[in-house]
Amino acid sequence: MDDAAAVLGRADFFDMCTDEQRAMLGFASDRQRVDADEVVYKAGDVPKGAYVLISGTLKARHEGPEAGKPYALSEPGSVISPTALILDKPRPVTITAVTDCELLFVPRTAFLKLLRNYPDLAQKAVQRVERELNSYLNALDPLRRKMKGR
Numbered sequence: 001m002d003d004a005a006a007v008l009g010r011a012d013f014f015d016m017c018t019d020e021q022r023a024m025l026g027f028a029s030d031r032q033r034v035d036a037d038e039v040v041y042k043a044g045d046v047p048k049g050a051y052v053l054i055s056g057t058l059k060a061r062h063e064g065p066e067a068g069k070p071y072a073l074s075e076p077g078s079v080i081s082p083t084a085l086i087l088d089k090p091r092p093v094t095i096t097a098v099t100d101c102e103l104l105f106v107p108r109t110a111f112l113k114l115l116r117n118y119p120d121l122a123q124k125a126v127q128r129v130e131r132e133l134n135s136y137l138n139a140l141d142p143l144r145r146k147m148k149g150r
Contacts, residue, residue, distance in 0.1 A: 049111065060072075
């Protein structure tokens with residue numbers, strides 16, 4: 001549990017949590033090994049939570065006609081799909097291990113329970129997700145303008 005709380009402490013997304021809250025999430029989290037070339041989840045899947053990269057390198061690839069180049073995630077503490085902690089929606093990317101990886105899976109149910117018990121944390125989480133969604137939507141603006149020009 002302490003080890004998982006330390007992993008969460010290195011993840012920017014969880015900086016909104018107190019040490020005690022990270023310890024509670026760490027207790028509910030699950031450490032996982034993923035082999036190179038193994039798919040963590042596919043575009044269209046609805047993950048039941050988020051993943052924190054402990055070690056290794058992952059590749060994220062958007063699917064569909066607007067897909068760009070895949071990008072790598074190799075920074076320990078990177079949170080994969082933090083919005084999946086709150087939103088029960090399909091993901092737009094496929095996440096695949098490039099190398100053997102170690103991940104910490106944080107279940108949505110545990111995060112939502114924590115939010116119910118700590119309303120101030122819930123407000124911080126909503127603000128963080130709003131910022132991330134706005135950033136994502138702003139990144140799509142050039143594509144949207146290009147599509148309207150056709």
